[in-house]
Amino acid sequence: MGSQCVELPYIAGDPNIIFFTDFDGTITLEDSNDHLVDNLGFGIEKRRALELDVLKGKLAFRDAFKVMLDSVPLPFDECVRILQRNIKFDPYFVEFYHWASDNNVPIVVLSSGMTPIIKALLQNALGDESGNIFVIANDVEAREGKLIDEAGGWQIKYRDESQYGHDKSRAITPYASLPEGIRPILMFAGDGVSDLSAASGSHILFAKQGLDLARYCAERKMPFVPFNNWASIRAAVQDINEGGLRNDRLKN
Numbered sequence: 001m002g003s004q005c006v007e008l009p010y011i012a013g014d015p016n017i018i019f020f021t022d023f024d025g026t027i028t029l030e031d032s033n034d035h036l037v038d039n040l041g042f043g044i045e046k047r048r049a050l051e052l053d054v055l056k057g058k059l060a061f062r063d064a065f066k067v068m069l070d071s072v073p074l075p076f077d078e079c080v081r082i083l084q085r086n087i088k089f090d091p092y093f094v095e096f097y098h099w100a101s102d103n104n105v106p107i108v109v110l111s112s113g114m115t116p117i118i119k120a121l122l123q124n125a126l127g128d129e130s131g132n133i134f135v136i137a138n139d140v141e142a143r144e145g146k147l148i149d150e151a152g153g154w155q156i157k158y159r160d161e162s163q164y165g166h167d168k169s170r171a172i173t174p175y176a177s178l179p180e181g182i183r184p185i186l187m188f189a190g191d192g193v194s195d196l197s198a199a200s201g202s203h204i205l206f207a208k209q210g211l212d213l214a215r216y217c218a219e220r221k222m223p224f225v226p227f228n229n230w231a232s233i234r235a236a237v238q239d240i241n242e243g244g245l246r247n248d249r250l251k252n
Contacts, residue, residue, distance in 0.1 A: 008174055010106045010134070015184050016241055019100060020172055020198065022190035023111040023118050023137070026208060027093050027230075031192070032083045032121065033069065033113055040082070041071030054193045055212060061193060062158055062165035065112060069156050076140055076154040080120050089125045092230035099234055101132040103241060110168040111137040112194035114156060138166050168198035176201060185240065189233060199224075204240075206233055 010018050024031040038044045050064040072079065100107050111118055115137045122133065139157040146153035158165035175186055188198050191208035199205055199217060207214035209226040217224045227233050 008178070010108060010175065011178070011182070011184065013104050013106070015104050015106055017105045017185045017187060017237065018108065018175060019105055019237065020108045020110050020168075020186065020188045020202065022168075022188075022192070022195050022198075023109050023135075024113050024194075025191045025211070026189050026195075027089060027109070028121065029088045029090055030086075032087045032117055033065075035083060035086060036072045036079055037068045040074055040079070041068065046071075051193055051212070055216065060163040061112070061196075062163060065165060065194075066156060073152050075149045075151055076116075077149040080117055083117060084120055084124055087121055089121075090230050092234065094125060096230045096234045096237075097126065097133065099238065103238075105132075105237070105241065107133045108171065109133060109135045109137065110166070110171055110188075110198060111135070112164065112166050112168075114138050114140045116140055136166075136168075136171050162197070164194065164197050166194075168195065169201040172198060172201035187237065189227070204236075206236075 021027060024033055034044075034047065037047045041047075047068050050059065050068060053059040054061050054064050074082075097107065109118060115135055116139075118135050118137055122135070126133070136159075138159050140148060140154050141157040142148045142153055143155055148154040156165070160167055160170065172186060172188065175183065185204065186202045187204045187206065188195075188202035189206040190198065190213050191211045193212050195213050196216060199207075199213065199222060205217070205222070205224040206227045207217055207224040209228050214224065214226055225236060
């Protein structure tokens with residue numbers, strides 16, 4: 001069990017639930033990457049056209065997302081400062097975070113965004129109290145011959161070689177493969193096209209109402225729980241946690 005906890009750190013405290021979640025547009029009220037592209041890059045119309053191509057299977061997410069971010073010319077540090085001023089969290093997420101910390105529910109952020117931006121925004125919202133939240137995301141790197149913090153100097157550095165750039169299901173699968181009695185209940189919350197790889201990997205999927213992930217699941221008759229904010233997620237998770245629901249009582 002000891003070596004297993006090293007390889008699978010989120011079971012170290014023997015949690016009943018592990019809560020995986022998207023970041024942008026799920027924890028935040030606005031997608032930080034969309035904010036950059038729509039306001040500082042080539043705009044919402046081109047971004048939305050690329051997203052629809054991804055949903056239709058015409059374009060890989062990693063290719064579309066890189067084109068979007070490449071349209072933002074500002075230095076990376078300036079992008080971070082702009083996002084810190086403009087991106088707000090769902091106010092109920094902070095309450096959920098504190099509830100999860102008090103009830104041994106680790107929160108794992110699985111994001112197609114960039115780790116430095118996510119950590120800066122988490123610091124804004126949670127301060128130094130973010131010990132129960134883990135971030136698995138893409139990174140940022142300098143373009144050849146340039147510095148990250150100069151105009152046109154940065155680009156996204158993908159986490160893996162998949163069509164998503166970051167295949168979120170890879171973080172969930174090792175926990176889903178655990179035997180009954182050890183395996184926690186795995187939950188995932190998301191909103192958009194970057195969450196497609198994780199949509200089928202959890203026991204319970206929360207999809208933000210009216211957005212791409214919910215539409216995708218509805219069209220394919222994939223079970224999901226719609227949500228508008230983290231108050232409803234907390235109510236559902238708290239009910240399951242207090243009810244003592246374990247994996248062997250869930251339908252896979």
